[in-house]
Amino acid sequence: MELNSRKEGDAVVVSVKGRVDALTAPDFEKYLSEQADKSEKSLVVNMKELYYISSAGLRAVLGATKKLKEKRGDMMLAEVQETVREVFEIAGFNKFLKIFDTEKSALEQI
Amino acid sequence: MFSQITLPATLGNLRQFLDFITTCAEKQGFCPKRVSQIELAAEEVLVNIFSYAYSEPGGEVSVTCGSDSARLLIRFEDSGIPFDPLSKEPPDVTADVSERGIGGLGIFLAGKFMDEIHYRREKDRNILTLAAAPKAESEVSL
Numbered sequence A: 001m002e003l004n005s006r007k008e009g010d011a012v013v014v015s016v017k018g019r020v021d022a023l024t025a026p027d028f029e030k031y032l033s034e035q036a037d038k039s040e041k042s043l044v045v046n047m048k049e050l051y052y053i054s055s056a057g058l059r060a061v062l063g064a065t066k067k068l069k070e071k072r073g074d075m076m077l078a079e080v081q082e083t084v085r086e087v088f089e090i091a092g093f094n095k096f097l098k099i100f101d102t103e104k105s106a107l108e109q110i
Numbered sequence B: 001m002f003s004q005i006t007l008p009a010t011l012g013n014l015r016q017f018l019d020f021i022t023t024c025a026e027k028q029g030f031c032p033k034r035v036s037q038i039e040l041a042a043e044e045v046l047v048n049i050f051s052y053a054y055s056e057p058g059g060e061v062s063v064t065c066g067s068d069s070a071r072l073l074i075r076f077e078d079s080g081i082p083f084d085p086l087s088k089e090p091p092d093v094t095a096d097v098s099e100r101g102i103g104g105l106g107i108f109l110a111g112k113f114m115d116e117i118h119y120r121r122e123k124d125r126n127i128l129t130l131a132a133a134p135k136a137e138s139e140v141s142l
Helices: A025-038 A055-070 A082-090 A103-108 B011-027 B032-052 B105-113
Strands: A002-008 A011-020 A043-046 A050-053 A075-078 A098-100 B003-008 B060-068 B071-078 B116-122 B125-132
Touching: A002 A025, A011 A025, A011 A055, A011 A103, A025 A043, A025 A055, A043 A055, A043 A103, A050 A082, A050 B032, A055 A075, A055 A082, A055 B105, A075 A103, A082 B032, A082 B105, A098 A103, B003 B011, B011 B032, B011 B060, B011 B071, B032 B060, B032 B071, B032 B105, B032 B125, B105 B116
Parallel strands: A011 A043, A011 A050, A043 A075, A075 A098
Antiparallel strands: A002 A011, B003 B060, B060 B071, B071 B125, B116 B125
């Protein structure tokens, strides 16, 4: 798993590559939590090169989403691969986080 | 033909178990997407066993993988405390973020992606089996 981030106005854009499983999820969780703190408002997570996520990864996303809600910010996912997207949808996470086709369209919503 | 792997029930062995299972699914000709769903279901079951089966280190898990005609069958066996992960209340996947917990989500996902999931206690062992057809049932309903 590889993690990067950059500031984009009031938001922070995180990109996650590789796989988030029970082994890598603790690092992902810590990173997302730190970036949620750094962001003035919302977090955009680009998942273009994320090929696998399990419930351990969902826990990390849920934790950061709760944190962002406290400052009225949103968790936004962009460019999510089909298999990963399906995991979010079956878990019902699409109810409280927004999924965008492109990073650009996510940033335009902030 | 069925093959088997037995290793200590620790997170450090997760990748080795998953490599064994995905190789088995690929050999049966399952497509990459279905292999990924099988991998996820297997991870959720294994992590449950690693977390709850043994109170002391040293316990093992055996995974057997093979196929009966069209379906892939995976059996997980441990000699830990009796634990039926399917007896847990399923999570409310319609709840909003503030009421969301994460408990039970892993096994819920495994059940959604697999065609069958069963638990039984036999001769002081926990036996959990997964059955997967080449195409996920969930694809029909989504």
